[in-house]
Amino acid sequence: xxxxxxxxxxxxxxIRSARQLIDIFDEIKNLLVPSITGAxxxxxxxxxxxxxxxxxxxxxYKNKREITVRTNxxxxxxxxxxxxLQNRIQAEITIPKGYELVYGGQYENLERAGKQLMITIxxxxxxxxxxxxxxxxxxxxxLITISCVLFALAGGIIALLMRGYYFNVSAxxxxxxxxxxxxxxxxxxxxxxxxxxxxxxxxxxxxNETSKKQLKAVLTILILAILGLxxxxxxxxxxxxxxxxxxxxxxxxxxxxxIFAPLLIPPLYWxxxxxx
Numbered sequence: 001x002x003x004x005x006x007x008x009x010x011x012x013x014x015i016r017s018a019r020q021l022i023d024i025f026d027e028i029k030n031l032l033v034p035s036i037t038g039a040x041x042x043x044x045x046x047x048x049x050x051x052x053x054x055x056x057x058x059x060x061y062k063n064k065r066e067i068t069v070r071t072n073x074x075x076x077x078x079x080x081x082x083x084x085l086q087n088r089i090q091a092e093i094t095i096p097k098g099y100e101l102v103y104g105g106q107y108e109n110l111e112r113a114g115k116q117l118m119i120t121i122x123x124x125x126x127x128x129x130x131x132x133x134x135x136x137x138x139x140x141x142x143l144i145t146i147s148c149v150l151f152a153l154a155g156g157i158i159a160l161l162m163r164g165y166y167f168n169v170s171a172x173x174x175x176x177x178x179x180x181x182x183x184x185x186x187x188x189x190x191x192x193x194x195x196x197x198x199x200x201x202x203x204x205x206x207x208n209e210t211s212k213k214q215l216k217a218v219l220t221i222l223i224l225a226i227l228g229l230x231x232x233x234x235x236x237x238x239x240x241x242x243x244x245x246x247x248x249x250x251x252x253x254x255x256x257x258x259i260f261a262p263l264l265i266p267p268l269y270w271x272x273x274x275x276x
Contacts, residue, residue: 025049025051028043028049029042029043029044029049030042030043030044031043033046061102066102070105076166077166077167077168078106078107078110078166078168079107079110079167082103082107085103086103089101106168106169109169110168110169113169113172114172117172117175117176120176121175121176121179124176124179124180125146125149125179128146128149128179128180128183129142129146132145132146132183132187135187135191136190136191136194140272141190141194141269141272144186144190144265144268144269144272145183145186145187145190145265146183146186147186147264147265147268148182148183148185148186148257148261148265149178149179149182149183151182151256151257151260151261151264152178152179152181152182152253152254152256152257153175153178153179153253154256155178155252155253155254155255155256155257156171156174156175156178156248156249156250156252156253157252158252158256159248159249159251159252159253159255160245160248160249160252162252163244163248165244165245165248168245170242170243170245170246171245171246171248171249173246174245174246174247174248174249174250174253175249175253177246177249177250177253178249178250178253178254181225181250181253181254182253182254182257184218184221184222185218185221185222185257185258185261185262185265186257186261186265188214188217188218188221189211189214189218189261189262189265189266189269190265190269192210192211192213192214193207193210193211193266193269196210197273202270202273204270207266207269207270208266210266211262211265211266215262218258218261218262219258222254222255222257222258223258225250225254226251226254226255226258229247229250229251230247230251232244232246232247233247233248233251
């Protein structure tokens with residue numbers, strides 16, 4: 001019987017309209033099935049043949065059938081939305097035995113990236129600290145320089161809030177990026193102060209004068225980096241939803257060291273020199 005059915009369906013593989021579908025349905029009902037005695041019996045005398053709607057496509061996830069429910073999230077973060085959804089499902093819906101819920105899509109990417117960032121961000125800070133210590137050979141000078149990371153972190157968060165963006169994968173990559181870029185201002189200032197104090201006794205006037213000379217270099221490097229990311233932060237084309245959070249974090253993360261590093265690092269350096 002199976003071979004007869006498959007043969008009939010193969011012969012009708014070019015079916016397009018509903019009328020033709022009804023025709024083949026009638027043919028299936030009238031298919032002659034050979035019995036043990038050799039007699040041919042119509043299909044509709046052996047079984048109830050009905051025409052019912054069903055799934056056009058059957059999808060599988062890990063060798064299990066799945067039904068996908070899609071949704072778009074607006075005006076809130078993905079993590080908060082999924083957390084609320086999980087609480088409501090747990091309180092209001094009983095999941096039958098053998099069924100499971102899997103939260104995928106962008107949330108799955110965010111969750112995976114979040115676990116990776118839990119390792120990447122501390123590792124980045126350790127690597128930056130190690131390189132700065134190799135450069136300055138001083139824990140105090142390294143800490144003064146790496147304080148730019150705190151300015152950058154605050155600036156990146158404020159920039160996201162100002163533009164109404166929520167933390168996502170691209171924003172996380174932006175934060176990792178600024179941890180390395182933002183220390184450039186501190187490196188320029190602390191290196192110049194170290195060179196100046198090697199030649200003469202450190203004084204407040206010396207710190208101020210050296211910092212003023214380095215201000216142009218600091219402003220040039222950070223402003224050029226910020227201007228280069230403005231097109232990405234304001235783009236509206238295809239893929240801009242990924243570029244905008246990344247560029248926004250980096251712009252905010254570089255703007256705060258641009259403002260605060262020249263104002264706070266020289267006083268910190270002077271205060272540290274008085275503690276010896």
